[in-house]
Amino acid sequence: MALLVSFTGFVEEVKTFSWGSVVTVSHANRQKNDLGQWETTSRDYLDLSIDPASEFAWLLEAKKGLRVAVSGNVKVSTYEKKDGSIGVRYKVWPKEVETFETNAQFDVSDIPF
Numbered sequence: 001m002a003l004l005v006s007f008t009g010f011v012e013e014v015k016t017f018s019w020g021s022v023v024t025v026s027h028a029n030r031q032k033n034d035l036g037q038w039e040t041t042s043r044d045y046l047d048l049s050i051d052p053a054s055e056f057a058w059l060l061e062a063k064k065g066l067r068v069a070v071s072g073n074v075k076v077s078t079y080e081k082k083d084g085s086i087g088v089r090y091k092v093w094p095k096e097v098e099t100f101e102t103n104a105q106f107d108v109s110d111i112p113f
Helices: 057-061
Strands: 003-017 020-032 038-050 067-080 086-100
Touching: 003 038, 003 057, 003 086, 020 057, 038 057, 038 067
Parallel strands: 038 086
Antiparallel strands: 003 020, 003 067, 020 038, 067 086
16 A cells, blocks of 8 residues: 655756656745744655656646645655765655645745645
């Protein structure tokens, strides 16, 4: 049985390889500080595996900063970073992806996710 994940995040980067493409999406981990304001405490980066012939091929043209909601299967692995520490990589095969339109009426710095 596969692990399922659902998250919102922002498109960071699109990379194309001979076997397919990867869209990296960042997800902010946020919590309230002592003043009651939301702040980003860290970010997770998730790699979406995209087949250019799939229904999600439109993501390959996505601009950096596009906000998306993603649901799909995930596989977690580790790798060695350039500084020698261990990093965690999330590889996601999307089942659903939707976009959010930016609305100038909202202050995105106060959104908890």
